[in-house]
Amino acid sequence: MTELIAVTGATGRVGRRVTRRLAEAGAPVRALGRDPEKLAALPAGDTRTASYDDAAAMRAALDGTATLFLVSAHEGPGRVRTHATAVDAAVAAGVRRVVYLSYLGAAPHATFTYARDHWYTEQHIRSTGVRHTFLRDSAYQADLAAMTGADGILRGPAGDGRVAAVTHDDIADSAAAVLLGTDAHDGATYDMTGPEALSFAEIAEALARAAGRPVAYVPETRDEAFASRAGYGAPDWEVEGWVTSYEAVATGEMDTVSDAVRTLTGHPPQAFADFLAANPRVYRHLTA
Structure with a gap:
């Protein structure tokens, strides 16, 4: 019988899907989150x-669990410390395996600033000696649609780079397979991508076909990207994260195409055009 699996971020886009898949498989699952009303659903x-940064609460919540699926926390300057607190609480509670939702290209000097956080989190997990598996997600296909303005313009300093974006459902299927799988996944790092690496011009073309209206990609310089996002009133670290996510595409750090989804789940990852056809809600702001 599968031992108890804890899923953090269980009311979020990935955690909710993973929780459902584990429950449907008959696995004992404990859902963790910050909102008891959402958890009840x-x-x-x-x-x-x-909460990740509450060590005592995390340790109590994880008591008796064997495996932790750790969804990365919301971005912020103290994100690595928050992750470390959660991981240390898990180890103290007796958790024997951590499956961490990381990011493609995680490295200490990654162009995308948030990817650096993921690398340092991976390093901390390794340092504890706990059994572990890292799922390094590419960008999400739903987010590519959301990044496009209602004016039909997708803008950013991505140059002619490419990204093999993936769906939340493919990640959830893959995570569930690892969580329900054997120790063959221990120590593994999987690059989680869609089936094709698309340029932003091709992404705009796919959105235009789906929405039935013109959509265009407008390349920006770094300075133009910061200026066009200045009006949002976001803190500097957040704006830098937005801008560097495009720059990581331009440098070629996001063009990896992996077969990990197929290997883990037995089915191919969903293509962007097929995702758009099945999920018109993600681009409804373009058709209003």
Whole structure:
């Protein structure tokens, strides 16, 4: 029988899907999150309220669990420290395996600033000696649609670079397969991508076909990118994250195409055009 699996971020886009898949597979699952009302709506009968940066709450919430699926915390200057607190609490609670939702190209000097956080988190997990698996997600296909303005313009300093974006469902299927799988996944790092690397011009073309209206990619310089996002009132670190996510595409750090989804799940990852056809809600702002 599968031992108890804890899923953090269980009310989010990935955690919710993973929780559902584990429950449907009959696996014992404990859903963790910060909002008890949202947790109550999940298919998991065992739910606990805890925040990553509350070590005591995390340790209590993870007591008795064998495996932790750790969804990365919201971006912020103290993100690595927050992750470390959660990981240390898990180890203290007796968790024997951590499956961490990381990011493609995670490295200490990655162009995308948030990818650096993921690398340092991976290093901390390794340092504890706990069994571990890292799922390094590419960008999400739904986010590519959301990044396009209602004016039909997708703008950013991505140059002619390419990105093999992936769907939340493919990530959830893959994560569930690892969580329900054997120790063959221990120590593995999987690059999680879609089936094709698209330029932003091709992404705009796919959105135009789906929405039935013109959509264009407008390349920006770094200075233009910061200027066009200045009006959002976001903190500097967040704007830098937005801008460098495009720059990582321009440098070729996001053009990896992996067969990990097929290997883990037995089915191919969904193509961007097929995702758009099945999910018109993600681009409804372009058709209003």
